[in-house]
Amino acid sequence: MDILFYICAALIGAAIGIVIMVAVQRSTARSRAKTIIDDANREAEVIMKDKLLEAREQELRIKTEAEKQANQRLQRIQSEESKLKQRQTQLNQQQSENARARNENEQTRQNLEAQLAVVDQRKEELDRLRRTAQDTLEHISGLSSEEAKEKLIESLKDEAKTAASAYINDIMDEAKMTANKEAKRIVVQSIQRLATETAIENSVTVFHIDSDEIKGRIIGREGRNIRALEAATGIEIIVDDTPEAIVLSGFDPVRREIARLALHQLVADGRIHPARIEEVVAKVRKQIEEEIIETGKRTAIDLGIHGLHPDLIRMVGKMKYRSSYGQNLLQHSRETANLCAIMAAELGLNPKKARRAGLLHDIGKVPDEEPELPHALLGMKLAEKYKEKPEICNAIGAHHDEIEQTSLLAPIVQVCDAISGARPGARREIVEAYIKRLNDLEQLALSYPGVIKTYAIQAGRELRVIVGADKIDDVETEKLSSEIARRIQDEMTYPGQVKITVIRETRSVSFAK
Structure with a gap:
């Protein structure tokens, strides 16, 4: 019983302690919560004051900006009003000046009308006097006015013809005395300063071989080699009884050169069959194309011509394999370019432009396609296509008088082209x-x-x-x-x-x- 009593007492004491501890903790929590709430209230008041201050500052800033904008608008409006007032003043002045001018014009018109009336009266009097004088002259001379007019016209016509012929002779003699000597000096000096050899080209090329045994290898079994070579090059190959020679016939000098070089490589190598022929021809064609471009570049460098379009450089290189009336086209163009530069310098013009126009004047003869246009007009269109200057394009197109000459370069190119082509030995003529x-x-x-x-x-x-x-x-x-x-x-x-x-x-x- 005592043990049970002590146990109950202990449980009761523990329960009382727990109750007391819970009550103490609740009291402590309430005090802490109150403290936190008080702190939060103070912080909220501080934040509210800060926000109110920021709002007032922003309001003040917005108000200041609005006042500034309003002042600027007011100033602009005042400026526009001032301009409008000035414009109104100017318009008023112009209106007054226009009114004054109208009044003056009206007075002038009235004066002119009065003068015209006087002139008409005097004209009528003069007509009457002229008719009277004409009737008197007709009565005295016994000729009508038409007959007298015809005789007078015939007389004046004969005198005018004689005077005109004499005047023309005097002008021509004077022009010859002053211009002929200087023109001859310029032309002769230009020709003397530029002397070039003449190269005569034909439509055939003779390929020399060491022995006639090679002809059979070139022909091949049943002619397959020669057919393959003609198909690859587009050139007719003539193998006849001519000793140690084969004739390459064709009007395209580039193709003839490709056929000649390909044939030379095939003979030197010894392997001649259709597959090898196509391989060598393709290789030689590529070499010729590179040589054409290199020739065009070297020509432009030699003549001091810069900025040519790559296609124009290629056309200049193709001139090496073309001929005109037996005269090598590239040699003719180089000669014309140098003549143009010399003559332009003598006449005080730009020699660089003249040299450029002289070099390009015959590019219409070497296009990749063969249009039906004359070579001068085609060359002009090519020059325009590749952004050459208008005076150079005109000189190219007008050097055979197919269009009007609009610059001084055109007659220089025309004359130098004629000098290069007409000098003795330059060209063959059938x-x-x-x-x-x-x-x-x-x-x-x-x-x-x-x-x-x-x-x-x-x-x-x-x-x-x-x-x-x-x-x-x-x-x-x-x-x-x-x-x-x-x-x-x-x-x-x-x-x-x-x-x-x-x-x-x-x-x-x-x-x-």
């Missing part, structure tokens, strides 16, 4: 075409009345015309020479220039018996 040109010159002059005989001499560079002394007088010989020159220039194609000499003479023949 005999038939040469004879026909001389005959055409003589027949053209014979078509004029009063012409007795004509002689084309100096390879067609001079035409001598003999006229009858009883049919044409000295004044008409000058007119005839100019007319023949104009027709030759308009109707015929010729290198260089043609001199027309009209001869009129009187001969008296007697025989002593």
Whole structure:
């Protein structure tokens, strides 16, 4: 029983202790919670005060900015108002000036009308006096006004023709005295400073071989090698009885050169069959293309020409394998370029532009395609395509008078092209075409009345015309020479220039018996 009593007492004591401890903890928690709430309230008050201060500052800043913007707008409005007032003042002044001008114009118009009325009256009086004088003259002379007018016109026409011919002769003599000597000096000096060799090219190339045994290997079994070579190069290969020679025939010099080099490599290597032929031809074609580009670059560097388009450089290189009337095209273009530069320098023009135009003047002869345009116009279009300057394009297109010349470079290129092509030995001319040109010159002059005989001499560079002394007088010989020159220039194609000499003479023949 005592043990049970002690146990119960202990449990009761423990329960009382727990109750007391819980009560103490609750009291402590309440005090802590109150402290935290008080701290939170103080912090909230501080934050609220800070936020209120920030809000007031922002409000003040916004108000200041708004006032600033309002002041700026006000200033702009005032400035615009000032401008409008000035504009209004100017308009008022202009209106007053316009009104004054209108008044002056009206006064001037009235004065002019009055003067015109006076002029009309005087004109009527003059017409009446002229009619009276005309009637008097007709009565005295016995001729009507139309008859007198015709006689006067005929008389004045004859006098004008004679005076004009004499005036033209004087002008031409003076021009020859002052210009002929200087022009000859420039041309001769240009030609002397630039002398080049002439290369004559044909439409065939002769390939030499060591022995005729190689011909059979080139032909191949049943002709398969020669057919493969012709198909790969586009050149006709002629193997005949000519000893130690094979003829390569074709109008394209580039293809002929490819065929020649390919044939040389095949013969030197000894392996000649269709597959090897195609391989060698492709390799040689690539080499020729590289050589064309290299030739164009070297030519441009030699002439001091910079900034050419790569396609134009390639065309310049292709000129090496082209010929015109037997004259190598690249050599002709280089010669023309140097002549143009020399002549432009003598005349005070830009020699670089002249050299560039001279080099490019025949690029229309070496296009990749073959259009139907004349080579001068095609060259001009190519130059325009590759962004050459307008004066250079015009010089290219006008060097055969197919378009109008608009710059001083054009006549220089035209003259230098003629000098390069017309100098002795520069070009071949087919005999038939040469004879026909001389005959055409003589027949053209014979078509004029009063012409007795004509002689084309100096390879067609001079035409001598003999006229009858009883049919044409000295004044008409000058007119005839100019007319023949104009027709030759308009109707015929010729290198260089043609001199027309009209001869009129009187001969008296007697025989002593």
